[in-house]
Amino acid sequence: MTSIQAPEVLISEVGPRDGLQSVKATMPTADKLRWIDALASAGLREIEVASFVPAQLLPQMADAAQVVQHALRHTDVRIMALVPNLRGAQAALQAGAQKLTLPVSVSPAHSLANVRKTPEDMVEEVQAVLRLRDDIAPGVFVEVGMSTAFGCTLQGQVPEDDVLRLAQLLAQAGVDEIGLSDTTGMANPAQVRRLFQRMFQEIGPLTGAAHLHNTRGLGLANALAAYEAGVRTFDSSLGGLGGCPYAPGASGNVVTEDLVFMFEAMGVSTGIDLNLLMAARAPLKAGLPGEPLYGMTPEAGLPKGWRT
């Protein structure tokens, strides 16, 4: 906020979608809106605010359209929604979402288990979404996050060539941005650097976000490796909410507060005010009482002499 030049990295906050989708409780809509407002005030410029899935499957997301419509008042924030398929994309575009993100799993086992489709079937689904976008909302950005890019709890190792092959198919389909997700918290810094370097070689500037988890504590080290490989968009979640529904007690998403602290401490600007970011934990806590939050920087506080 205090920086005159554009931020050097884009922090894409996924808490209101990925986080809220992963917890059992449903946050009341009014609390969601207050939380999103606080995130926007802190300087976040991209927020994944909802998932467009049937309400009977995910009651936490029943108010997705209302949440998108409210969030659009933040004209300097790109309002993003997750859509699992064409039907979800239709609803998200009607609600006014400015960026869609579709998960496409590299692991066939994971893909079949989650959406009963192979990765190749999902590329066709993405093409249908792109056609719809071209027809009714040509300004909207379509991103694919490639799940299980660094390993899969069902399949085990995921060959890097499989990741690159799927990325090529998605690039040919016309996707605007293709990111890599460490869905299962199996990535390590050497692998993250190598795989993103290969992504830049093969699909150049279509290479998108690093979506990293902190399941085994390597979240920030992996983010550092991705940054060094050239990545400039990072998904994370306030308080580390969500990202790991299958491992109770283990943290999932990289914690936004710690990620922003790392970059700002390194002198890499994020455009985010750390004090306001930490203040955005209050509406999150209010809307999800008793839910455990992560984050070392909020616990320790900012160092003595930290610039404001």
Next chain:
Amino acid sequence: MTSIQAPEVLISEVGPRDGLQSVKATMPTADKLRWIDALASAGLREIEVASFVPAQLLPQMADAAQVVQHALRHTDVRIMALVPNLRGAQAALQAGAQKLTLPVSVSPAHSLANVRKTPEDMVEEVQAVLRLRDDIAPGVFVEVGMSTAFGCTLQGQVPEDDVLRLAQLLAQAGVDEIGLSDTTGMANPAQVRRLFQRMFQEIGPLTGAAHLHNTRGLGLANALAAYEAGVRTFDSSLGGLGGCPYAPGASGNVVTEDLVFMFEAMGVSTGIDLNLLMAARAPLKAGLPGEPLYGMTPEAGLPKGWRT
């Protein structure tokens, strides 16, 4: 353990000293010995087992000599002790310690507050220790860990030139190894890389361990940066015990389990068996009931398909 070649990095376990010194409870001697035995069994090859300070100041370390003498049975482990001054060094050498580590703070404010001596006075103390070592135990290694190298809670920023100047003085004094400590959890990866690179330029192979804290979640990212700068010795503590006596609730030392997981996942050998390492938490918990332990890898478990 399974690797035939020598490990590529040395993990120096500081829990029995740094960890136990930071908690209020005193671990019974028998539990300490069981814990150290478990650490040795897991493949650790350097363990800081005690601090030689007056028992009235640190009752947790009253059994230091007994602990060193027991630990020496692990002939493939280098048994290390912290000594604050010449008197401590005398006691540690008499007990048979194979490596001494002396903390010398770069920040005059921190140094005066802790030991009522300036950094320059401490260099003289180190010289006295080196003379003693030469006289009575010439095979013993003497390391200095430079505290507050990345920032100080009293002084704020610590100029990098001050760090390098003190390193030069210590090198001229004849210290065997000079490491950098992020005593206050203020380091960031850019700073860690830059400062260790300058250390290698100025004092070459005398550059020693990275002693990093996880106070704001950056511990492993900082370790990665240090590794990339050429550091091959890393201090850490099982369960993240200790390292942060002044910030209750905030973790201190880098967690050995997560650090070893990171390096092994990257294909950088540590010589440590991760399953045995996690099993070494049991004697730690038994000896310090109720003490909170950290570590994401122990919570999440090793990934599917992890080599044994």
